[in-house]
Every structure is written in structure tokens, then in C-alpha cells.
Amino acid sequence: MQMSAGYFTLTNSATQPINITHVTSPQFEAVEKHESVIEDGMARMYPLGDLMVPAGSSIVFEPGGKHLMLMRPIGEFDVVTLQFHADKAVLLTVSVALTN
């Protein structure tokens, strides 16, 4: 396994918008934000820029839509930690169990 995809719903319950610039994980050398689209009947994916989450709303990462690409795993693990960054600040750290 050299690559995994991450799906989740991110809810901003604060009263200010948040802007996620990048996502990292200690278990992977690289994490990219992507969006899948269908073009001419072919599924393609594109890198996403900053993710703006308006106050009180959610963005959904799901198969066929936005997702995280987790690339080049480091060692063996059962739990993946994801850190959502706004520039140099870590906004959110979550740990999730791997599923197939």
C-alpha cells in the first residue's frame, strides 16, 4: 500500500471562517488535498488549494469528491493522525483508525 484516501466531514462550529492551508500526517511523507471530477466520462482528480470553511458550515470529503491523498507511508501503523494547518498554526489534530 503506497497510497490511501481520506474521507470525512469537517465542521466549523466557530463564529469565524477558517482557512485550511495544508494537512500533514506523521505517518505519511506527503498529504495532498484533491478533488475528483468526471470529465468526458473519465474520473480525474485535481489538487485543491486552501480550504475555506465558513462559520457554522461543513465541507464533506467523500468518494468521488474532495479527498485527502495520503502518500508514502512511514513504517507500520494502525492509526493515522492528521493535522490540519492554517499557515503555521495547527487548527485541529485527529487520529483515525485505518479501514479497508
Ligand SMILES: [Cu+2]
Ligand atoms: Cu486524489
